[in-house]
Amino acid sequence: MMHWLNMGGYWPFVWPCYLLSAATIALNVYFARRDFAAALREARRRVQSRGSSS
Amino acid sequence: MSWAWFHRFASPPYFYRLAGAMLPWLAWGAALTGVAGLIGGLGLAPADYQQGEGYRIIFVHVPAAVLSTTAYAVMAAAAGIGLIWRMNVAHAVAASCASIGAWFTALALATGSLWGRPMWGTYWEWDPRLTSELVLLFLYLGYLGLRGAVDDTSRADRASAVLALVGVVNLPIIHYSVDWWNSLHQGHTLLKLGKPSMPPAMLIPLLLMMLAFLLFFGAIVLTRARGQILRRERNARWIGEVVGAAAK
Numbered sequence: 372m373m374h375w376l377n378m379g380g381y382w383p384f385v386w387p388c389y390l391l392s393a394a395t396i397a398l399n400v401y402f403a404r405r406d407f408a409a410a411l412r413e414a415r416r417r418v419q420s421r422g423s424s425s
Numbered sequence: 426m427s428w429a430w431f432h433r434f435a436s437p438p439y440f441y442r443l444a445g446a447m448l449p450w451l452a453w454g455a456a457l458t459g460v461a462g463l464i465g466g467l468g469l470a471p472a473d474y475q476q477g478e479g480y481r482i483i484f485v486h487v488p489a490a491v492l493s494t495t496a497y498a499v500m501a502a503a504a505g506i507g508l509i510w511r512m513n514v515a516h517a518v519a520a521s522c523a524s525i526g527a528w529f530t531a532l533a534l535a536t537g538s539l540w541g542r543p544m545w546g547t548y549w550e551w552d553p554r555l556t557s558e559l560v561l562l563f564l565y566l567g568y569l570g571l572r573g574a575v576d577d578t579s580r581a582d583r584a585s586a587v588l589a590l591v592g593v594v595n596l597p598i599i600h601y602s603v604d605w606w607n608s609l610h611q612g613h614t615l616l617k618l619g620k621p622s623m624p625p626a627m628l629i630p631l632l633l634m635m636l637a638f639l640l641f642f643g644a645i646v647l648t649r650a651r652g653q654i655l656r657r658e659r660n661a662r663w664i665g666e667v668v669g670a671a672a673k
Contacts, residue, residue: 380477391532399528418669
């Protein structure tokens with residue numbers, strides 16, 4: 372296991388690449404879902420206010 | 426040839442529902458191919474005869490770079506369609522590509538830099554491939570900045586579409602830079618005449634990771650495009666049905 376984690380001595384370069392990739396993927400999922408949830412909330416509020424005013 | 430399918434995509438409610446139905450397939454596809462690619466790339470693939478274990482950066486660097494250029498090509502094509510056919514859905518897709526494209530261009534540059542340090546002895550070199558990829562990042566940031574600076578959505582769509590189309594010239598420069606100029610960056614590995622210069626034990630995980638990143642791109646773009654459509658179509662009657670369905 373330690374041999375694998377050491378990546379032949381290249382661990383300071385290999386693992387940060389995988390960490391950065393994981394962070395980029397996680398942040399893109401978070402931001403996209405947050406943006407969609409906000410758009411859905413906005414739309415719901417607008418539909419409700421339209422319903423109550425008619 | 427019937428263009429009915431093309432016009433169907435232009436319908437916001439049709440696109441919104443289709444995107445919603447495709448999302449789980451893309452997300453699960455990305456997760457499964459990603460896990461398989463990681464197992465193959467980090468566990469099963471042998472060490473490289475020259476770069477040793479350090480070459481394993483390729484399994485995230487190349488997919489990130491492929492996503493960065495694919496996202497730009499999709500963005501420019503969607504922007505062009507939006508501009509020519511005045512298709513709101515196409516503009517929504519174009520606008521949704523930019524931020525993920527910028528993120529993964531930055532990732533490609535960062536992972537390339539981390540790979541360059543042990544192999545080339547430097548984090549950065551003003552090499553044609555690296556410089557054209559950096560220009561791609563600036564194009565994405567310019568596109569996002571332009572959209573953010575214009576309040577009116579339709580004007581922002583048109584202005585940013587022109588910028589996206591002008592920036593397409595950078596894509597062949599990125600791709601062929603390693604052929605056109607003396608480059609520190611290695612040449613084509615996959616898209617070259619003859620066969621790829623990788624054994625299957627390395628090539629298969631790399632292709633799986635590329636597929637995972639592209640499926641992930643599809644899932645994120647469709648999620649963002651659905652949000653864009655909800656905002657753009659806020660006064661449309663069909664939004665009431667969608668919001669009602671989502672509230673249940």
